[in-house]
Amino acid sequence: MNAPDNLPVNHPLTPASRDAADAVAVVIPSYKVTRHILGVIAGIGPEVARIYVVDDKCPDGSGAFVREHCVDPRVVVLEHAENQGVGGAVMTGYRAAIADGARVMVKIDGDGQMDGSLIPAFIGPILAGEADYTKGNRFFNLERLGAMPPLRLFGNAVLSLMTKLSSGYWDLFDPTNGYTAIHADCARYLPFEKISKRYFFESDMLFRLNILGAVVADVPMDAVYGDEVSNLKISKIVTEFFTKHVRNFGKRIFYNYYLRNMSVASIELPLGVLLTLFGAGYGLSHWIASARSHVETPAGTVMLAALPVIMGVQLILAFLAHDVASVPRRPLHKKTLYRSTP
Structure with a gap:
């Protein structure tokens, strides 16, 4: 990861501070989040060396907006010629971060739901060698679940059960949580071209990680809901999610219990x-x-x-x-x- 010229000695992109930060990169898929994206970037601490904002053919031109208004030298804007979904945007960010020498890559959304101050909690287990992949769990603190809409609460419970079956990670919950971090040496083994690019992305990632034998850990976090607008329509993805979970379950059983081992x-x-x-x-x-x-x-x-x-x-x-x-x-x-x- 090459640092710009004339940076202060303690800047996150300088060689000395980059070693201390273990080359942490943040990937932010950007689609209709121009109201929140600058605040999200501003909330990312100095432990991060590079920030990749991936404009997923955003109709609001979020990539150009960030270029024009963001002064953080860590920010790199990547743009898609056509919309690929959140998974496609994350894969683009992963590829760029790996090519630039990142050791750990954190994915957060650009809608302001995810607290940037929690990044050390997500990268900590990975840098300590305890996990390959960490993800948020909004269900850990039961006292704070009142902030989550009842429909999402029920939907996440159902999706968690299906994901446990299809992914094999029985000790995880809140599978659709998009606040994640992954070690680059683990990400290199992922079949980027095969991972679901739309809303099934997080669940499909867990399935792929289990096939690799990666260790995944939950990180407690609070549910935050503001004035963001969700592009997810539950009625349109129920059948799709169920079908893909059944498919992944069958693949996992075949790969883990018959092809690789018996x-x-x-x-x-x-x-x-x-x-x-x-x-x-x-x-x-x-x-x-x-x-x-x-x-x-x-x-x-x-x-x-x-x-x-x-x-x-x-x-x-x-x-x-x-x-x-x-x-x-x-x-x-x-x-x-x-x-x-x-």
């Missing part, structure tokens, strides 16, 4: 599903036949239907217990550093 859990899941479906189907067909003939179902038939269901459910629960225990615990970027050590 264990007892690889047998428990399909056998449990088959037994449950057989028992349920067998019992339902005999129940319908008995109802039509007005003849009570024999006890032996009931047991023959119930036993596979009981066994199947137990096997599925055993698989889930194994899956919960398999959450990655050793940071990926530490493994990368070990491999690169002469």
Whole structure:
């Protein structure tokens, strides 16, 4: 990351201070946020060496607005020729930050919902070698949840459950939280071209990170809602999110339990599903036949239907217990550093 000329010795872009800051970069997707973007930039502390504002074909010309009104020398404005969504904007920022030598990249929104003073809390676990990726969790402080609209509260709870299943990170919550940080050595392994570019971006990132075996940690933060306007329409993304979660769940199970490794859990899941479906189907067909003939179902038939269901459910629960225990615990970027050590 090259610093501009004639900067003060203690400026975040000078070589000495950059070493102390471990080359932290911030990526800000910019779309219809001209009212808030300058305040967001001003709230970013000296621990950050470079700020990438990515104008995602903003109709308000936020990129030109930042160039004209922002005097912070850390700011670099990147522009898309066409709108790519929040995920596409973040990937553009990641690529630029990695190319400039960033070690940790923080993503915050430009609408003022995310407190820039929390950046040290997000990069701390990564720089300490405890995590590859950190994300905000607005549900940690239960006393402050009153600030979150009820519909978002319910929606996040449902999305969290689906994301746990599809991503395999059972110890995380608030999956759609866009306040994140990632180690560059971990980001280099991500298939940028395959990650969802729209509103499914955060959930898809977790799925991709689990496939890599990256360690992800939640960072407590408060929910903040002001006069920002959300471009997310819940009614339009429910079906899309559900379909993509099912797809990612299937991929994760195949990759982690059959392609890369096999264990007892690889047998428990399909056998449990088959037994449950057989028992349920067998019992339902005999129940319908008995109802039509007005003849009570024999006890032996009931047991023959119930036993596979009981066994199947137990096997599925055993698989889930194994899956919960398999959450990655050793940071990926530490493994990368070990491999690169002469």
